[in-house]
Amino acid sequence: MVSDHWSILMLKRAHIVELWNRLTDVYGHRWVSGHGTTDDEGTWFRGLRDLSPNELAAGLRRCIQVGNERSRTGDEDWPPSLGEFRAYCRRDKAVPYHSPYTALPKPELSNEQQQQIVSTIENCRHMLHRGAR
Numbered sequence: 001m002v003s004d005h006w007s008i009l010m011l012k013r014a015h016i017v018e019l020w021n022r023l024t025d026v027y028g029h030r031w032v033s034g035h036g037t038t039d040d041e042g043t044w045f046r047g048l049r050d051l052s053p054n055e056l057a058a059g060l061r062r063c064i065q066v067g068n069e070r071s072r073t074g075d076e077d078w079p080p081s082l083g084e085f086r087a088y089c090r091r092d093k094a095v096p097y098h099s100p101y102t103a104l105p106k107p108e109l110s111n112e113q114q115q116q117i118v119s120t121i122e123n124c125r126h127m128l129h130r131g132a133r
Helices: 002-009 013-027 029-035 043-048 053-073 082-093 111-131
Strands: none
Touching: 013 029, 013 043, 013 053, 043 082, 053 082
16 A cells, blocks of 8 residues: 555656646747657656656646746747756745745844944044045
8 A cells, every 4th residue: 555655746757747747838849949859768767756747747737837927028929948847846845935034023222332422423424535636
């Protein structure tokens, strides 16, 4: 029973054949001219074999999403490289660069520290003003 469970999660060559067909549907001649009609060398299979079929599906959805974004901006939509496609497949697992963060507390400065900052800024302004002449 355990081996049946793992065989469902493991990527098979048939998944790559289906992926190839879908990417050909999405990109047409651009896919075929850049990558061929099949993964003859097995490069994509070896590069993606640690992914699940669900992750491949996520990568394909991302290809379509990127294509839609590019068409809105008037950019040409080119097929992804193997590395780009892997990133598309794993995109949901990455921490987004725009994720919320906890801001640092506002520093508490003494009056003396505040005066020193104001004085430093004034000195900088004076030197800049003098250099502009």
